[in-house]
Structure formats: structure tokens, C-alpha cells
Ligand code: NAD
């Protein structure tokens with residue numbers, strides 16, 4: 423059965439969520455989704471507001487009685503202990519992470535701290551809270567992870583399944599793999615109702631400019647070169663962020679503790695083809711581009727060290743067991759995303775800060 427708005431899953435009267443990293447890209451899309459779908463639920467966002475976190479992403483929710491934003495770090499155990507208790511949290515949706523591969527190559531420390539130590543701190547705190555609360559079977563700890571933990575695929579290899587062995591290649595994916603193992607171990611050792619999701623590349627509104635799609639969209643609008651790594655033949659499996667959020671909703675409500683679910687769009691695209699498509703759509707949708715056609719801006723630059731060649735997700739488990747399928751096509755999702763960047767200059771312009779320019783110079787020397 424395919425889950426739709428008409429067929430909501432069975433649920434408690436009120437869920438009380440702690441959403442970590444809720445001011446980031448996917449976390450903020452998820453919080454919007456949840457607050458729209460379940461306005462009676464309590465949603466507490468915990469976010470350290472690193473360079474990737476942005477209060478603006480949640481600005482339209484601050485007036486809601488059931489919403490609370492807490493500025494804090496997932497490594498801060500006393501803070502998490504008190505939040506779980508005072509808010510009577512029964513569901514943790516854990517998004518907080520250092521998420522950009524290029525930054526993990528420049529400086530892995532923060533990745534180990536937040537992704538490994540931070541996840542461990544949350545798991546320990548939630549275990550304590552769950553044990554004191556009588557180990558309710560309905561409680562959930564959703565650990566949001568990535569397909570990058572499975573490593574890189576050859577051109578003819580079958581897409582990643584939930585049983586593909588882990589083979590992370592970057593400090594980012596290695597730190598995410600470490601956190602996945604901890605989440606898994608907490609189920610097997612303590613019975614803590616953890617669920618892991620491993621998702622492919624997301625795109626959509628509120629995506630920080632350092633990632634491929636927003637970076638290309640913004641550079642086209644500014645008439646700056648479009649840096650394609652290596653030969654541009656690397657493949658990613660793109661998923662519209664709204665489809666990811668719907669999948670996570672279904673996993674929280676219908677997923678089995680101790681299980682892993684792969685989530686992907688079944689949309690494998692070569693980077694160079696994606697960049698050309700973005701140029702084509704920008705030429706059509708943005709009337710006053712500084713350089714036109716935008717394809718003139720494409721520049722091949724030195725490759726990312728250890729650059730994974732291909733990711734692809736086999737999402738048949740979540741489709742057959744939980745009834746999730748993506749709703750958005752790549753064409754539709756990209757149009758929607760470009761229109762969002764065209765109408766939200768006030769969102770992205772301030773993000774091109776001095777810190778961002780310094781980072782940019784380091785990666786694109
Ligand atoms: P993001 O970088 O946009 O957001 C991360 C958020 O976490 C930010 O708001 C940041 O302030 C917060 N944060 C960082 N360190 C923190 C700390 N120590 N304490 C509290 N908050 C902290 O990331 P994203 O792209 O939204 O990814 C969210 C999650 O989804 C990550 O766990 C990532 O690994 C995973 N994921 C991302 C993708 C993707 O394509 N972006 C795909 C699959 C999985």
C-alpha cells in the first residue's frame with residue numbers, strides 16, 4: 423500500500439519530538455513537514471547554529487505554541503538530559519551533523535566530534551531517559567544517515583542495499599559510518615528502539631550554497647564559473663528533499679526498531695549532465711542572467727581527493743515494507759528548486775560571507 427495524505431499511519435495522540443540539526447537543510451524541511459502534518463505534536467529543535475545552521479530556515483514557525491528552538495550542541499550531555507526530561511520527548515529525529523565532504527577533507531576534527539561523539543552523547547542520554555520512562559516500545563530514535571557509508575560503485579554494480587558492506591571513503595562518510603554503528607549497537611545491546619535511514623543526495627529549498635546544486639544555481643545567477651570536479655562523470659542518485667522528509671515520517675510511524683531503510687530517488691545522473699540541465703533551466707527561468715547561455719560558465723577543475731565515482735540506492739525495502747515511493751520527478755524538483763533560489767536572494771546572499779569566500783578559495787584554488 424502506498425502511504426498518502428488520505429491514509430495516515432496509526433499514531434499516538436501527541437508525539438513529542440526532539441529534532442537535532444533542525445536549522446539545517448534537511449532538518450528544516452523536515453520540521454516544516456512535521457508541523458504542517460501534525461500540528462498538535464510538540465517539536466523541539468536543538469541546533470548549534472554552525473555555519474550551516476540558519477534561524478531563518480524556521481522563522482515562520484516561531485509563533486507556533488507547539489514549537490521551540492534551543493540553541494545548543496549535541497555534545498552537551500547535561501543540556502540534552504534536561505531537554506529530554508522537561509519536554510517528555512518520546513521521539514528523537516537526529517539530523518545534526520557536519521555534512522560536507524570537501525570540508526571533511528580540509529578539517530576532519532569537527533566531523534568526528536559532532537558525528538561520532540555527538541551521536542554517542544545523544545544515544546546515551548536517550549537511553550537513560552528511555553530506561554527511566556519504562557522502556558516504552560513506541561519511543562523512537564531515528565538516526566538520519568547517508569548512502570556514502572557504502573563507498574563507491576562501479577558502473578555495472580547493483581545499487582546499494584541495506585546489506586551492502588560499509589566502505590566509507592571520506593572523513594565525512596567514515597564519521598557517519600561510525601555513528602550508524604553506534605545507533606545499531608544501542609538497539610542490539612540495550613534494546614533502544616533506534617532506526618537508521620541511509621539516503622542518497624538531496625536537493626531543494628534551504629540547501630546551503632556549498633553543495634553542488636545550490637552552488638551552481640547561485641554561480642549562474644552571479645555570472646561566476648561553474649566548477650565541475652575531474653571529468654564530470656561521477657554519478658549521484660538525486661532525491662527531492664520533500665520526498666526524503668515523507669520517507670522519514672513513514673519510517674518514524676511504521677518502521678521497525680533495529681532496522682535500516684535505504685532511501686533514494688532512482689535518479690542516477692552524471693554531474694556534468696546535471697550541471698548542463700541546471701544551465702538549460704536557468705536560461706529559461708532567469709531572464710536577466712549576466713552570462714548567457716549559462717553553459718559558457720562550465721569549467722573543469724581539479725578533482726576532489728578520494729572522489730567516489732558512483733552512488734545508487736536500491737529503495738525496494740522501504741517501498742515494499744513501508745509503502746513509500748518518491749513523488750517528485752527530477753525535472754519538476756529542479757524547476758521548483760531553481761524557482762526557490764530565484765525568489766529567495768535575501769536568503770542566500772548573506773550566506774556568501776567572508777567565511778564562505780575563504781572556504782571557497784581553499785577548495786577551488
Ligand atoms: P546541513 O549541514 O545542512 O545541516 C546540519 C545542521 O546540524 C546545521 O543546522 C548545523 O548547525 C547543525 N549542527 C552541526 N553540528 C552540530 C552540533 N554539534 N550540535 C547541534 N547541531 C549541530 O546538513 P543536511 O544536508 O541537512 O544533512 C542533515 C543530515 O542528513 C546529516 O546527518 C547528513 O549526514 C544526512 N544526509 C544528508 C544528505 C544530503 O544530501 N544533504 C543525504 C543523506 C543524508
Ligand code: DAU
Nearest residue numbers: 521522523568569570622623632633634649650651656693
Ligand atoms: O549521498 C549523500 C550525500 O550527498 C550526503 O551524505 C552529503 O551530506 C551531501 O553533501 C552529499 O554529498 P556529495 O559529496 O555527493 O554532494 P556535493 O553536493 O558536495 O557533490 C555532488 C557531486 O558534485 C560530487 O560528485 C562532487 C561534485 N561537485 C561538487 C561541488 C560542490 C562538483 O563537481 N563541483 C562542486 O563544486
